[in-house]
Amino acid sequence: MSSDLQQLYQQIILEHAKARHGDGLALVPFGARLGESHQLNPTCGDEITLRAVLDGSTVEGISWEGQGCSISMASASVLTDLMAGLPDGQALKLVGEFREVMRSRGSIEADEEVLGDAAAFSGVARYPARVKCAMLAWVALEEAVQAANRTASG
Numbered sequence: 001m002s003s004d005l006q007q008l009y010q011q012i013i014l015e016h017a018k019a020r021h022g023d024g025l026a027l028v029p030f031g032a033r034l035g036e037s038h039q040l041n042p043t044c045g046d047e048i049t050l051r052a053v054l055d056g057s058t059v060e061g062i063s064w065e066g067q068g069c070s071i072s073m074a075s076a077s078v079l080t081d082l083m084a085g086l087p088d089g090q091a092l093k094l095v096g097e098f099r100e101v102m103r104s105r106g107s108i109e110a111d112e113e114v115l116g117d118a119a120a121f122s123g124v125a126r127y128p129a130r131v132k133c134a135m136l137a138w139v140a141l142e143e144a145v146q147a148a149n150r151t152a153s154g
Contacts, residue, residue: 022080035148
């Protein structure tokens with residue numbers, strides 16, 4: 001990865017860590033399908049509670065509150081922008097693709113066309129202790145969507 005690209009990625013992470021998109025748990029409209037998940041990274045103390053509101057099979061909105069390092073908070077912010085309005089199946093597929101990049105220890109380069117600003121976390125994959133930070137919100141979204149779908153079918 002070129003140093004220019006690394007600088008751009010660092011800038012994206014810093015901007016999202018400061019101006020957190022989706023931060024603050026939103027009220028849920030009456031009758032909306034809601035999934036919520038609380039995740040904690042015991043290694044570093046990062047934690048997040050994430051709400052996903054589904055309309056049919058579409059992720060209508062994501063809101064969250066949490067505390068932690070700039071990587072975990074920026075990752076939640078980027079995820080909020082990337083996932084809103086997507087079909088839940090596509091959102092879960094993106095979670096899987098992000099997980100694959102994060103688990104690759106830097107051997108898989110994120111496809112910016114697919115993951116958008118989440119590609120900025122590619123460099124994090126080289127630091128196993130930081131992968132959990134980047135994955136925290138993504139795991140929370142995965143659980144929240146599954147919970148919302150269980151509620152709908154149950």
